Amino acid sequence: MLASRVVRGWWGVLRGAAGASGARPGRGRTRGALLPPAPCCLGCLAERRWLRPAALGLRLRGAGPRNHCSGAGKAAPGPAAGRGAAAEVPGGQWSPATAxxxxxxxxxxxxxxxxxxxxxxxxxxxxxxxxxxxxxxxxxxxxxxxxxxxxxxxxxxxxxxxxxxxxxxxxxxxxxxxxxxxxxxxxxxxxxxxxxxxxxxxxxxxxxxxxxxxxxxxxxxxxxxxxxxxxxxxxxxxxxxxxxxxxxxxxxxxxxxxxxxxxxxxxxxxxxxxxxxxxxxxxxxxxxxxxxxxxxxxxxx
Structure with a gap:
């Protein structure tokens, strides 16, 4: 979440700078229209090919080919510690969650x-x-x-x-x-x-x-x-x-x-x-x- 906020802030700065320097009268462009809308997360940024994780040797979580922001393709979260977690313990074994x-x-x-x-x-x-x-x-x-x-x-x-x-x-x-x-x-x-x-x-x-x-x-x-x-x-x-x-x-x-x-x-x-x-x-x-x-x-x- 912190990384996403940093990316959005940085993107807004770029959009403002582009709008100030690249907007020309008569072309129908609005302020900051040279860049696409700010990405919501690092996955969106990678998907739009502005940042290539493979080229950097990185694997960004949630940077799948499509629908990563809607939750499709994500692994289901693990059970929280509590009553639901103890049911996942095979054979009713003693665990911190059970305790x-x-x-x-x-x-x-x-x-x-x-x-x-x-x-x-x-x-x-x-x-x-x-x-x-x-x-x-x-x-x-x-x-x-x-x-x-x-x-x-x-x-x-x-x-x-x-x-x-x-x-x-x-x-x-x-x-x-x-x-x-x-x-x-x-x-x-x-x-x-x-x-x-x-x-x-x-x-x-x-x-x-x-x-x-x-x-x-x-x-x-x-x-x-x-x-x-x-x-x-x-x-x-x-x-x-x-x-x-x-x-x-x-x-x-x-x-x-x-x-x-x-x-x-x-x-x-x-x-x-x-x-x-x-x-x-x-x-x-x-x-x-x-x-x-x-x-x-x-x-x-």
Whole structure:
């Protein structure tokens, strides 16, 4: 572009000089009419034979025999770095373009809230084992607040939504629920078979998440890329019954924590809640088995 502007400026000077010295009255010529119109680029200049690249040993880009200014005969531009570039990588190989297209900021507010919930899980487990249920109930309410806030923020602010958060949020719930159920079972507030069912389902789901991460990671697969939270390869979509099951499990935890505080540990309603939780847990596990592929959205670079 700079060379074209220089050529046009130089051509205008020549046209002005020619018009001043070569125009003669009565010949019908206008000022500057001795030279043709200014070329738009070096290709036009070469095409009009005012400049011969072959004679100078040069090969000017775009100086073809015809239609070079209209774009005919030009090679198609290469793909820009980004999501389109990674598709050109044969076999999905890892490349800088793929890395750039899969990069995201993991340090969002919802992700920080999910990490906070994971950090509160062992604290809750310790308080339950020590039978300090009053403080445990308050800490559990704080953990539930972080769960509500991270979902609200991710839904209403697009820049706070991330593929990592789609996996980190349910992972935080599962870690919290697993530790709570084991602790409450130790305190004889939740039956052992129900805890075994919930833990088994969560372990299988977490293993599936790690497998999906491995399968969607661009090759060559390394540990540094696998555990790098900045590179998102898949987005998880929990099923509706799974969301219902998570809510029911948390309700049972809250009811079990409050049972020794308000003296209703032997209530029939609490036992009915055990049965309902077992049903939703089994239904959730079946939904992931039946709709497994639809719950994973692979992010293509």
């Amino acid at each position: 750039a297209s899969l990069y995201e900021n993991p340090w969002t507010i919802p992700n920080m809230l999910s990490l906070t919930r994971i950090g509160l899980a062992p604290v809750l487990g310790y308080l339950i084992i020590e039978e300090d249920f009053n403080i445990a109930l308050g800490v559990f309410a704080l953990a539930g607040l972080t769960d509500l806030l991270d979902g609200f923020i991710a839904r209403n602010w697009a820049n706070q939504k991330s593929a990592l958060g789609s996996a980190l949020d349910p992972l935080a719930d599962k870690i919290l629920i697993s530790i709570l159920y084991v602790s409450l079972t130790y305190a004889d507030l939740i039956p052992v078979p129900l805890t075994y069912m919930i833990i088994s389902r969560d372990v299988m789901l977490i293993a599936a998440v790690f497998y999906v991460r491995y399968r969607t990671l661009p090759t060559p697969r390394t540990l540094s890329k696998y555990f790098n939270p900045c590179y998102a390869t898949a987005r998880l979509k929990p099923t509706f019954i799974s969301k219902v099951n998570t809510a029911v499990q948390l309700i049972l935890v809250a009811a079990s924590l409050a049972a020794p505080v308000f003296n209703y540990a032997d209530s029939i309603y609490l036992q009915m809640l055990w049965c309902f939780t077992a049903f939703t847990t089994a239904a959730s596990a079946y939904s992931y088995y039946h709709y497994g592929r639809k719950t994973v959205q692979v992010i293509k670079g």
